[in-house]
Amino acid sequence: MAKRGTALLQGTLDLLILKALATGELHGLGVSRRIEQITRGTFVVRPGSLFPALHRLEEAGWLASTWQPSENNRRAKYYALTRAGRKRLSDETSEWNRIALAMARALEAS
Amino acid sequence: MPLMHRVFSLWRNLVHRDRIDRDLDEEVRATFALVVDEKIAAGMQPDDARRVVTLEMGRVEVVKEQVRDIRAGAFADTVLKDLRYGARLLQRNPVFAVTATLSLAIGIAANTTIFTIANALLFRAPAGVSQPDRLVDISRAEEGKAFPYNFTTSYPYVASDEPEARRRWNGRSAEAGRVD
Incomplete structure (x- = not known):
């Protein structure tokens, strides 16, 4: 996972991928670009991290994939959230918010 | 992680390994090709584009290996590879x-x-002893103190030569120091 600035925390990548796919299906490169876009370039996910994560999430049943023609007339593998994936996204989002809030409070404590 | 999915994936990965691998190869190559096409469309020479993309994204084979490492059954796969490697070495x-x-x-x-x-x-338990937990060890004592050395004797010796001792101990079998 190449970083332009910030290293990804453990577990963050999964959540970012789920979030990137929340608005619709994307192929691998699309996921990576979407993550770059929604984090405003803070995280750039390279294929070496992206593809293992996509396959892991698919094996876990949170993503489903289909082959479809892509924008330049090639075939690409598109990933979409499954129902379990949507649930996972909402669970992980609340968990993340809880942790972020706790960390913010801890760091502000005097 | 939902167990059913993992089991299913494991089965799929082990049984349809070739198909899964072709699939992965096509997926990663297609992604690289997509970026290369973009660079060419942006005015880069094809060879330069391919080189730049490899530098940016890593090599296709490396990425594929990284995916294989996280798959269900990756461990079994490694073990199989190791076994095959070992067999080849022994053959050579x-x-x-x-x-x-x-x-x-x-x-x-x-x-x-x-x-x-x-x-x-x-x-x-020695042969012929029906209740080994009731075996007793008898040794000699003088004035309430155990004899300073402990000599034992073999069970066959007691069994054959000490019918007297066995009777005395109420039919129990005995392993005993010889009592004079």
């Missing part, structure tokens, strides 16, 4: 293979023999 060097096999055989045989003997002598 038969003298070593024979020596190693013989050493193992001799080691296992020696251990088995020794354990069989020790098991029969030390851990099992």
Whole structure:
């Protein structure tokens, strides 16, 4: 996972991928670009991290994939959230918010 | 992680390995090609584009290997590869293979023999004893103090030569120091 600035925390990548796919299906490169876009370039996910994560999430049943023609007339593998994936996204989002809030409070404590 | 999915994936990965691998190859290559196409469309020479993309994204084979590492059954896959590698090495060097096999055989045989003997002598009840937990050890004592040295005798000795002692102990079998 190449970083332009910030290293990804453990577990963050999964959540970012789920979030990137929340608005619709994307192929691998699309996921990576979407993550770059929604984090405003803070995280750039390279294929070496992206593809293992996509396959892991698919094996876990949170993503489903289909082959479809892509924008330049090639075939690409598109990933979409499954129902379990949507649930996972909402669970992980609340968990993340809880942790972020706790960390913010801890760091502000005097 | 939902277990059913993992089991299903494991099955799929082990049974349809070739298809899964082709699929992965096509997926990663297609992604690279997509970026290369973009660079070419932006005015880069094809060769330069391919080189730049490899630098940016890593090599296709490396990415594929990284995906294989996280798959369900990756461990079984590694073990199989190791076994095949080991078999090839042994084939290539038969003298070593024979020596190693013989050493193992001799080691296992020696251990088995020794354990069989020790098991029969030390851990099992002696033959003919129906209630081994009621065996008693008799030794001689003087004025309430145990005799300073402890001499024991073999069970067959007591069984054959000391009918007197066995009777005295109410029909119990006895392992005993000889009582004079």
